[in-house]
Amino acid sequence: MTLDDYLAQYGEPLYIGSKHLIWKDTQRNRAIKATRPGYFPDGTIIFTSQPWHEPADPSSPHPSVTEMGDCMRAFGFRQANLNDWQRLDGLIAKDVKPSDFIKANDGVFPIDVCLQNPESQS
Numbered sequence: 111m112t113l114d115d116y117l118a119q120y121g122e123p124l125y126i127g128s129k130h131l132i133w134k135d136t137q138r139n140r141a142i143k144a145t146r147p148g149y150f151p152d153g154t155i156i157f158t159s160q161p162w163h164e165p166a167d168p169s170s171p172h173p174s175v176t177e178m179g180d181c182m183r184a185f186g187f188r189q190a191n192l193n194d195w196q197r198l199d200g201l202i203a204k205d206v207k208p209s210d211f212i213k214a215n216d217g218v219f220p221i222d223v224c225l226q227n228p229e230s231q232s
Contacts, residue, residue, distance in 0.1 A: 113144060113155055130222070134162055141221070160221070163214040173213040181211060181218040202226045 111119075113131075120133035120142065129149055133142040138159075145156045165171030173181065179189065187195035187203055195203040203223050210222045 111157065116142065116144060116157070135159070161219075163212045163219045163221070165212050166215045167213070171212055172208040173211050173218045175208060177213060177218050178206070178208045178211050181220065182206065185220075200228050202228060 116131075116133065120135070123131040123133050123144075125132040127146075129146055131144040131146060134140075135142055139162045140159045141162045143158045143160070145154075150156075172178075182189070182195050182203065186197045187201075188197075190196045190202070193205045193207065195206055203225055206223055210220060212219050212221050
């Protein structure tokens with residue numbers, strides 16, 4: 111599908127950020143994310159989807175730093191420095207911050223964590 115297809119199917123995005131456009135697919139209860147045009151040098155747009163999580167408190171949708179850290183540790187990450195986390199297998203989560211997560215009634219969920227595999231960088 112193209113960006114125009116998503117606009118035709120879902121209408122205007124619910125969220126327009128510096129990196130993503132986000133729609134809610136209410137039938138499948140999923141977030142549809144389009145990496146904004148121009149974010150990649152060649153103009154590529156990448157579409158992804160993930161489960162939709164409603165924030166427990168819409169006025170404060172993100173977890174605390176402690177809750178974010180607990181979530182990262184639950185996925186096997188250990189803090190490498192102020193904003194980066196790493197697993198024993200080498201996978202790195204870069205520039206992690208509470209706004210990359212949603213705090214829902216049933217837990218804390220990552221929604222925009224940038225993962226890097228150091229082996230693929232060489």
